[in-house]
Amino acid sequence: MLGRTVAVRVPATSANLGPGFDTLGLALSVYDELTVEEAPAGVLEINVTGAGADEVPRDATHLVVRAIAYTYESVGRPVPGLKLTAHNVIQHGRGMGSSGAAVVAGILAAKGLLEGDVAFSDDDLLRIATEMEGHPDNVAPALFGGLTIAWTTHDGPAHKKLLVHRGVSPLVFVPDYTMSTKLARSLQPDSVPREDAIFNVSRSALLIAALTQSPELLLAATEDKLHQDYRAQAMLPTIALVQALRAEGYAAVVSGAGPSVLVLADGPGKRQAAAEIANRVSGARWEPLLLAVDFKGGTVRDVTGDSALTA
Incomplete structure (x- = not known):
């Protein structure tokens, strides 16, 4: 019309x-x-x-x-x-x-x-x-x-x-550099070891439980062996931040193809401490976005x- x-x-x-x-x-x-x-x-x-x-x-x-x-x-x-x-x-x-x-x-x-x-x-x-x-x-x-x-x-x-458990509080760290999805996908191998595939199947199943029922399981549930390590060479600051956050107990992952970092905190009060960790990780400037699930x-x-x- x-x-x-x-x-x-x-x-x-x-x-x-x-x-x-x-x-x-x-x-x-x-x-x-x-x-x-x-x-x-x-x-x-x-x-x-x-x-x-x-x-x-x-x-x-x-x-x-x-x-x-x-x-x-x-x-x-x-x-x-x-x-x-x-x-x-x-x-x-x-x-x-x-x-x-x-x-x-x-x-x-x-x-x-x-x-x-x-x-x-x-x-x-x-x-x-x-x-x-x-x-x-x-x-x-x-x-x-x-x-x-x-x-x-x-x-x-x-x-x-x-529906996501109300205790899950997303935090995204957005860096001052970009990443091509096409490039990120090109770094993926055509095949992966059988044990890595099994590892990710178990973590994916656990992640559904963690996000919907048991946020305390988020750290273990967000482990990955299929894509993040392969893409690390193209976004070293991102991987450094993921590793620093996970070492402190935060469920941090690469957001999509990167280079942003997603943290699935199990409570809103923990996000400020995560932001302080990001301030100590060199290689990029990070803008923290304290978000909710839409x-x-x-x-x-x-x-x-x-x-x-x-x-």
């Missing part, structure tokens, strides 16, 4: 959580927000502020615009003109799911603009997002919130959302006619 405007809000995410490589993800209380207005065909206006604003394109290659177009095309609808206004808070290239958030934002914007014409199920949203992102571990929590387990079947990607996931609402949101 020409002139329809939707507002979208999508959380940051942290994938892997240590042992749950390409499977587990957690939604965090940092958000990108945007409004999208349907405009006459051929119109494309993009205004971006906040994190990464100077780096993102202002044409049809913008990831949110690409996700909107992909979603329209997937349901056989012509792509309309668009007026996009975005305020980004999720930092780019830091392992907090910025690209997954952009993909989800575009898909949800398309869902809102197509309301009344096309209905999207949760499975539809996850399938489209996974097709664009390549794997579901970031897009699942960005879509649905909370702790998500994602896997693939012959019929496409699937997920299970779980339980809602991405949201979209029609704000047509609301000048305060669409200006």
